Amino acid sequence: AQTVTQSQPEMSVQEAETVTLSCTYDTSESDYYLFWYKQPPSRQMILVIRQEAYKQQNATENRFSVNFQKAAKSFSLKISDSQLGDAAMYFCAYYPSYGKLTFGQGTILTVHP
Amino acid sequence: DTGVSQNPRHKITKRGQNVTFRCDPISEHNRLYWYRQTLGQGPEFLTYFQNEAQLEKSRLLSDRFSAERPKGSFSTLEIQRTEQGDSAMYLCASSPNLLASLSTDTQYFGPGTRLTVL
Numbered sequence: 001a002q003t004v005t006q007s008q009p010e011m012s013v014q015e016a017e018t019v020t021l022s023c024t025y026d027t028s029e030s031d032y033y034l035f036w037y038k039q040p041p042s043r044q045m046i047l048v049i050r051q052e053a054y055k056q057q058n059a060t061e062n063r064f065s066v067n068f069q070k071a072a073k074s075f076s077l078k079i080s081d082s083q084l085g086d087a088a089m090y091f092c093a094y095y096p097s098y099g100k101l102t103f104g105q106g107t108i109l110t111v112h113p
Numbered sequence: 114d115t116g117v118s119q120n121p122r123h124k125i126t127k128r129g130q131n132v133t134f135r136c137d138p139i140s141e142h143n144r145l146y147w148y149r150q151t152l153g154q155g156p157e158f159l160t161y162f163q164n165e166a167q168l169e170k171s172r173l174l175s176d177r178f179s180a181e182r183p184k185g186s187f188s189t190l191e192i193q194r195t196e197q198g199d200s201a202m203y204l205c206a207s208s209p210n211l212l213a214s215l216s217t218d219t220q221y222f223g224p225g226t227r228l229t230v231l
Contacts, residue, residue, distance in 0.1 A: 004155075035219070045156075045204065045222035091155050099169050100146065101206075101220060103155030 002027045004094050006104035013082045014112050020067075021077045021107050023092030033095040034068065034075045039106075040088040048090070051075065079109075087111045117223035119205050125229045126195055133191045134226045138207030145188050146220060147180055148204040149173065156204055162188060163210065195230045202227050 004025045013019035025034070036048040051059045051068050058066050063083075067076045079086055092104040118137045126132050138145045143164050148156035159178070160170045164185035174180075177195075182188040192199055206220040 037222075044224040045206075047219055047221070050219060093155075095220075099161060100158035100171075101148075101156070102158070106153070106155050 002029075002094050002096065002102045004092055004102050004104040006090075006092055006107050008107045009105070010108045010110070012110040012112060013079070015082055015084060017082055018078060018080045019082055019109065021079075021090050021092075021109070023075045023077070023104055025073050025075065025092070025094045025102075027073070027094065027096065029096050031097050033097070034066075035093040035095065035101070036064070036066070036075075036077045037091045037093060037103075038086075038088045039091065045091070049077065082111050084111050084113060117205055117207050117221055119203075119223040119226050121226060122224060123227050123229075125231065127231050128197060129194055131191065131193045132195060132228065133189055134203055134205075134228075135187060135189050136205030136207075136223060137187045138205070139209075139221055141209065142207035142221075143185065143210050144208045144218075144220075145182055146206040146208075147188070147190050148206065150202040150204055150225070151200075159190075159203075192228075195228075197230045200228055200230045 032053045034051045037045045038048045039045045049061045049064050063080045065078045089106045091106050093101045120135045146161040147159040150156040158171050159174050160180050162182040165182050177193045180190045202225040204225045205223045208218045208220045
């Protein structure tokens with residue numbers, strides 16, 4: 001069974017600084033997708049970024065980028081120029097090209113002004 | 114495109130009562146998913162549909178839970194004889210199935226229905 005592990009229950013960052021959230025996963029599949037979702041307090045889950053496993057190039061979306069290490073089964077999220085609105089619970093998720101997303105336990109990100 | 118909608122947003126019920134939640138996916142999304150999220154945890158998969166066919170059910174989905182998507186559009190999730198352990202946020206997501214051979218796609222989530230069982 002696939003598992004996703006986020007080893008940082010909480011992280012904090014100063015506004016305008018950079019922070020990296022960690023995620024590791026376990027799978028025997030070769031084709032899959034990885035996602036980072038953001039869930040602000042009492043608000044709905046929002047997609048931040050996605051990565052296709054067959055692509056070697058790391059995905060980037062504005063201030064958000066990933067470091068995808070397929071052999072190490074690692075998928076970290078870097079947030080540059082952190083903003084107060086980035087404060088949320090961040091979930092790493094694995095998708096094996098069919099069916100369900102498997103989520104990690106989440107990392108609470110606090111942004112200090 | 115108004116996104117995935119879920120109703121009701123909040124539901125308080127007494128133990129033993131039945132409850133039903135509705136999810137309206139993004140228009141033309143043919144895949145629809147149900148997840149359950151307890152406080153401080155990541156969502157856990159319950160079941161998913163492709164059009165009207167229910168393709169997978171989690172072991173979390175006991176016989177008290179039933180989900181339907183009769184016309185391949187909206188879906189309902191019913192919980193019979195609710196228990197306090199059913200208290201959670203129930204999330205719905207939808208995704209397009211662009212190509213049969215590349216069935217991976219992004220799931221877009223609704224705001225959820227928060228269930229409290231007293």
